[in-house]
Each structure stands twice: as structure tokens, then as C-alpha cells.
Amino acid sequence: MAATSVEQSAGKDAAEGDVPRLLIRDVGRDFRTRNGVTHAVSGVDLSIQKGEFVAVIGRSGCGKTTLLRMVGGLLPPTSGEIEVDGKRLWNGTQVDSSAITKLGFVFQESNLFPWFSVLDNIALPMKLRGVGKRQRRARATELAELVGLTGFEKSYPRELSGGMRQRAAIARALSTEPELLLMDEPFGALDALTRERMNLELQRIVLETTSTVVFVTHDIPEAVFLADRVVHMTPRPGRIHQIVPAEFPKPRSVDVQTTLEFNEIVRNLRSDIDKDD
Numbered sequence: 006m007a008a009t010s011v012e013q014s015a016g017k018d019a020a021e022g023d024v025p026r027l028l029i030r031d032v033g034r035d036f037r038t039r040n041g042v043t044h045a046v047s048g049v050d051l052s053i054q055k056g057e058f059v060a061v062i063g064r065s066g067c068g069k070t071t072l073l074r075m076v077g078g079l080l081p082p083t084s085g086e087i088e089v090d091g092k093r094l095w096n097g098t099q100v101d102s103s104a105i106t107k108l109g110f111v112f113q114e115s116n117l118f119p120w121f122s123v124l125d126n127i128a129l130p131m132k133l134r135g136v137g138k139r140q141r142r143a144r145a146t147e148l149a150e151l152v153g154l155t156g157f158e159k160s161y162p163r164e165l166s167g168g169m170r171q172r173a174a175i176a177r178a179l180s181t182e183p184e185l186l187l188m189d190e191p192f193g194a195l196d197a198l199t200r201e202r203m204n205l206e207l208q209r210i211v212l213e214t215t216s217t218v219v220f221v222t223h224d225i226p227e228a229v230f231l232a233d234r235v236v237h238m239t240p241r242p243g244r245i246h247q248i249v250p251a252e253f254p255k256p257r258s259v260d261v262q263t264t265l266e267f268n269e270i271v272r273n274l275r276s277d278i279d280k281d282d
């Protein structure tokens with residue numbers, strides 16, 4: 006099942022005429038190096054509706070991060086267009102700064118400032134946007150509670166576990182109420198048990214905040230557990246090979262992972278990705 010058109014790759018609940026939260030149209034990105042040109046991403050079409058959770062998986066080097074960086078306004082595409090809420094993100098190599106303010110990021114490393122407390126880290130994007138001190142402290146306190154960090158507001162990043170640091174990073178990303186949350190292997194550095202707990206927490210936070218998420222991961226069960234749709238990319242050039250729906254009711258408990266349907270989706274994706282060499 007190769008998805009080749011924007012229509013094919015639209016979320017299932019897209020009402021006709023709805024402006025997608027994110028529209029990626031025929032997007033490509035080449036890199037010129039001493040060894041020639043790498044087609045990191047080529048001809049990617051994807052439409053994501055408000056409130057959708059889309060996971061992107063695929064072999065190392067298939068262009069997942071490159072795609073996310075283009076959507077995040079960090080890297081201009083070589084071809085194609087990206088729209089956030091109907092607004093073009095890129096004009097050539099110029100990024101639309103008003104579109105950027107709609108985005109939130111979480112990376113594999115939490116990238117917290119070591120000399121700031123948890124609360125000050127969470128509040129920093131609001132400070133940069135000129136939100137007053139009282140308001141940002143109140144909001145940061147709410148967000149600390151949302152991600153389960155109540156009691157740790159005054160702690161410094163070095164005093165937190167890896168999972169707690171990622172919770173703080175998620176709270177910080179949510180502090181500006183982003184229209185679109187972009188997550189690149191956010192739990193990749195965590196141990197398996199913490200990761201499972203963070204998946205449940207992320208699901209709860211996303212449902213509570215009705216966030217729209219693009220989530221890059223190497224972990225197939227994690228993708229199927231969290232996502233409404235799983236985008237499978239293949240390398241050289243980086244393309245969308247297939248888009249697989251994961252239609253389990255939400256909120257999902259870890260028990261869904263023991264169902265035949267869940268395991269069949271994971272098995273099929275794994276066997277398809279194994280063929281991607």
C-alpha cells in the first residue's frame with residue numbers, strides 16, 4: 006500500500022474543506038556533499054488533521070529527521086511546499102516566523118538549561134514571548150503538574166532522572182500552546198520501563214491538550230501504540246512507502262499491545278522495514 010497523493014495520505018476524519026493542521030506537498034530535500042548529492046527526502050505528500058497523532062518510522066537514514074526539520078522551520082526544502090494551518094511555512098529559504106510560533110519541539114536530548122530550575126526552563130519560551138512574570142509562573146506551575154513534576158519545580162535538570170527531564174522538555178514545548186508538536190525520538194535515550202511510562206504520560210497529555218503531534222521513532226510498537234497513523238519511510242531517496250492506520254480506541258492501556266490486531270500491525274511493519282535494505 007504505497008501512499009502517493011495528498012488525498013490518500015489525509016487523516017481519516019478530515020471533513021471536506023477542513024484546512025489541515027499540516028500539509029506537506031511533494032516535499033524534497035537534497036544535500037550536496039563531496040561524494041555527490043544525497044536525496045534525503047523526495048516527493049513526500051502528507052496531510053495531518055487537527056488533533057491527529059502521526060508517527061514516522063523507518064530505517065536509519067530514510068529522512069525522518071530531515072523531514073521533521075523542514076516541518077519545524079529549521080531546514081528549507083529543496084522542492085515542494087509545507088503549510089501549517091493553510092499558511093506557507095517556507096518562502097524559498099525564508100521561513101515564515103509567524104508560522105514558527107505555532108510549533109513546539111521535543112528532541113532526544115531534553116536540552117534544558119542546566120542553570121535554570123525546572124519552572125524557569127518551562128517558562129522560558131513564554132519569557133521570550135514577553136509573557137509577564139506572574140502569568141508565566143502560574144502557567145509553568147500548571148504545566149509542571151500536567152507532566153507530573155509537581156514538587157520538582159525548584160529542582161535543577163541535573164537533579165532529575167532522564168524521564169523527568171523529558172517531561173520538563175514536553176512541558177516547555179507545550180508552554181506556548183503550539184498548534185503542532187514535533188517530537189524527534191523523545192524517549193530514545195530512556196530505559197524500556199521509563200519509556201513505557203512516558204508513552205502513557207504522553208498519550209494522556211496529548212489527549213488533555215488536544216495536541217497534534219508528529220513523532221519520529223525507531224520503535225515500531227511505540228509508534229503503533231501512540232499514533233493514529235504510522236508513516237513508514239524508505240531510504241535512498243527518503244520517501245513515504247506506506248501509511249498504516251492504528252485504529253485502537255483512546256485512551257489506550259498497555260494491554261492493547263497484547264491484542265492480535267496490535268501485534269499483526271507491528272509484525273507486518275517490521276517485516277516490511279526488514280525488506281528496506
Ligand SMILES: Nc1ncnc2c1ncn2[C@@H]1O[C@H](COP(=O)(O)OP(=O)(O)OP(=O)(O)O)[C@@H](O)[C@H]1O
Pocket residue numbers: 036037038043044045063064065066067068069070071072243
Ligand atoms: N546536513 C547534512 N548534510 C549531508 N547529508 C545529510 C545531512 N543531513 C542528513 N543527511 C543525509 O540525509 C539522509 C537522511 O538523514 P536523516 O538524518 O534525515 O535520516 P533519519 O531517518 O532521521 O536517520 P536516523 O534514524 O539514523 O536518525 C542520510 O543519508 C544522511 O546522511
